[in-house]
Amino acid sequence: MKNTIAERIQDFLKQFPPFDSLTKEELLLISGKIKVLYAEKGEYIFQQGGPCHDEFYIVREGAVGLYRGFDTDQSLIDICDAGDLFGLRIMIIKKKYRMSAKADEESIIYAIPAQVFEPLIEKNKEVNKFLLGTFAAHARNNFTETEKGQRIDNTISIEAAKDLSSLRRVSYRKKPVTCSLDDTIQHIAIKMTDKKISCIVIVNNDKHPVGIITDRDLRAKIATGLYAVTSLVGQIMVFPVVTYSKDMTVAEAQIALIKHDISHLCITKNGTQNSKLIGILSEHDLLVSFGNNPSVLIKETKRIRSLHRLRYIRKQVEKLLKLYLEQDIPTKHIIHLISEINEALIIRIIELSLKEMPAAPPVNFCFMVLGSQGRREQLLLTDQDNAIVFEDVEEEDYKATQSYFLELADKITKGLHVIGFEYCPAEMMASNPRWCMSLSKWETQFRDWVITPTEEGTLLSSIFFDFQYVYGTAAMTDRLSEIVFEGVNKSNRFLALLGVSTLQKPSPLGFFKQFLIEQNGEHKDTFDIKTRAMMVLIDAARILILYYNISGVNNTLLRYDKLAEIEPRNAALFESCSKAFRILIKFRTRQGLLHHDSGKFIKLNELSKNDKLKLKRCFRPIRDIQELLRVRFQLKNFM
Known part of the structure; x- marks a missing residue:
């Protein structure tokens, strides 16, 4: 029976990486040198700005929080519980701590001497990669608080950090922009501006990198007046450059940037300074490679010049969406972030x-x-x-003007299709002459839909009245909003017909509370979650917002929030509708990601009993909101 402290520590360590890749003898050697620490709640293991200890740590029991900042102005970066490593700075950089480690509850911690562990890093590649990945995760994590206090990883999630332990190579920028030592600062500044780049590499006659100049150098040395713009680049360049080969891993790249406190790495043919420059890797490029930072994805989108690269960004958005769903981030937050990225792609x-x-x-x-x-x-x-809405022109110029915008629309819709947005089967796209018109013709179209509604007009208006300005002259969409509300105020019949359309949506449940499924076609025996459930909630919110003449609130969840404010007596119903819609849109999105489709048609036989019950609970507010519409707009008279 094992009874020594070292053997007990060994039994604990072998459960967790990177210790699980060590031999029994190596583990026992380390375990014999470990110190066992006890930390009370609120006690610091080390503090930001303090000198680096001679050991790193693993949590045995309890929880240790990693914090940035001081005293009351601290931000939680990560929480380490049993088996998590922290304080790895001694193994990588050996500089002062950049965050604090504090026990969030009573904790037992093992302190592992760096001197004992270092020889194992040299001989065990798996250990080396794991430590790099864990350190990189702690160094870059930046959590923000959600409305429910949940943490959202806006840079590198813990799961992403685990991926760093793989041999995934960095994706660097090829064909870097370069200059020679004979160039002036003014010349390279113009070149950087034209190319929209943040750095330029100075090379010699053999194309070996000898220095680098970044935007930061131009601000610090030129904008401050320290050097004249007519000076040669050699006077302000940073040298020697830090070089690596193209085979470096993502984790190695992160550590290199942190260790050298730089924002760019030069990629050379053999990884040395005496080799041809073949690429450049920036901190920004590295963040983009993870694909789970919305702000970075948007910034990258603005710089991209090819549809192929934009398609890559949209695929990263799908990964981000999946990650947020797994982390159970609030629906409103997910919708907002994904919408912002989609809009940036369209622009x-x-x-x-x-x-x-x-x-x-x-x-x-x-x-x-x-x-x-x-x-x-x-x-x-x-x-x-x-x-597309374009400015009014003389009648004789109309055809030529419309032709221009139809050609433009054709390029835009093809581009959207390339990055993954399917063409609309009903051709409700700007490339259709019917939906590419002058402002006055759009005004006429909107008035016709509202004042003299038809069955087709009611259907089209339900789509076109949820419009959002994306690019160009925003005042044109503002004018169309005015037309909509002017028309609604003159025609109660229009809202009534919209209400009738909402009531006529196929019911989600039958008489015996069973799901009503599609009876024929390619989607036979599936449940149409969009038409039978989501569209009723979407349509009802739209009708009531139009009824109250509220412009600029297009999102379904925001509409129900606004309606709850306006009608306190019905606030509970509107909140129920909002909750149901949040559940439905998440459910549809998960199904779509799972089956790589729109998620509209659900195969009920693949759902658990619990999932089916969750769906059915969403149907109660659907019936209630339909009843509210029926009474308010006296829809019996129209049916």
């Missing part, structure tokens, strides 16, 4: 399409998205719905 495609046009737009115009995109609640890659 970039418009900009690239404009560059391909033979001439600049003849008049001002506005590109707007419709339907779920217009409501800013499109999470999955579903159909694209969009339109």
Whole structure:
């Protein structure tokens, strides 16, 4: 029976990486040198700015929080519980701590002497990679608080950090922009501006990197007046450069940037300074490679010049979406972030399409998205719905002007299709002449839909009245909003017909409370979660917002929030509708990611009993909101 402290420590350590890759003898050697620490709640193991200890730590029992900041102004970066390592700075950099480690509850901690562990790093590649990955995760993690206090990883999640222990190579920028030692600062500044880059590498005649200049150098040395713009680059360049080979891993790249306190690495043919420069890797590029930072993805989108690269960004968005769902981030937050990235992608495609046009737009115009995109609640890659409004022109110029924008729209819709947004089967896209018109013609169209509603007009208006400005002259969409509300105020019949359409949506449940499934077609025996459940909640929110003449609130969840404010007596119903919609949109998104489709049609036989019950609970507010519409707009008279 094992009874020594070292053997007990060994039994604990072998359960966790990187110790699980060590031999029994190596583990016993380490265990014999470990110190056992007890920390009371609130007690510091080390503090930010303090000297680096001669040991790193693993939590045996309890929990240790890692914090940035001092005293009352501290931000929680990560929580380490049983088996988690922290304080690895001694193994990597040996500089002062950049965060504090404090016991969040009574904890037992093992202190592992760096001197004992270092020889194992040299001989065991798996240990080395794991330590690099864990240190990188702690160094870069930056959590923000959600409305429920949950943590959102806006840079590198713990799961992503585990991926760092793989041999995944970095993705660096090839064909870096370079200059020679004979160039002036003014010349390279112009070059950097034209190329929209943040650094330039100075090379010699053999194309070996001899120095680097970044935006930071230009600000610190030129904008401050320390050097004249006519000076040669050699006077302000940073040298020697830090070089690596193209085979370096993501974890190694992160540590190199942190260790040398730099923002760029030079990639050379053999990894040395005496070798040809073949690429550049920036801190920004490294963050993008993880694909789970919304702000970085948006910034990267603005710089991209090819559709192929934009498609890569959209795929990263899908990974981000999946990660957020797994972390159970609040639905509103997910919708907002994904919508922002989608909008940035659309804007970039418009900009690239404009560059391909033979001439600049003849008049001002506005590109707007419709339907779920217009409501800013499109999470999955579903159909694209969009339109173009352009400035009024003389009648004789109309055809030529429309032709220009149809050509532009064709490029935009093709670009959206390339990155993953399918063409609309009903051709509700700006490339259709019917949805690419002058402002006055759009005004006429909207008035016709509202004042003299038809069955087709009611259907189309339910899509087109959820529009969102994306690019161009925003005042045009503002004008269309005015037309909608002017028309609604003159025609009660229009809202009534919209209400009738909502009541006529197929019911989600039958008489015996069973799911009503599709009876024929390619989706036979599946449940249409969009038409039978989500669209009723979407339509009802739209009708009531129109009823109250509230413009600028297009999102379904925000609409129900606003309605709860306006009608306190019905606040409970609106909150129930909002909750049901949040559950439904998450459920549909998970199904879509699982089956790589729109998530619209659900295979009930693949759902657990619990999932089916969750869905059924969402149907109660659907019936209640339909009843509210029936009474308020006296819909019996229209049916």
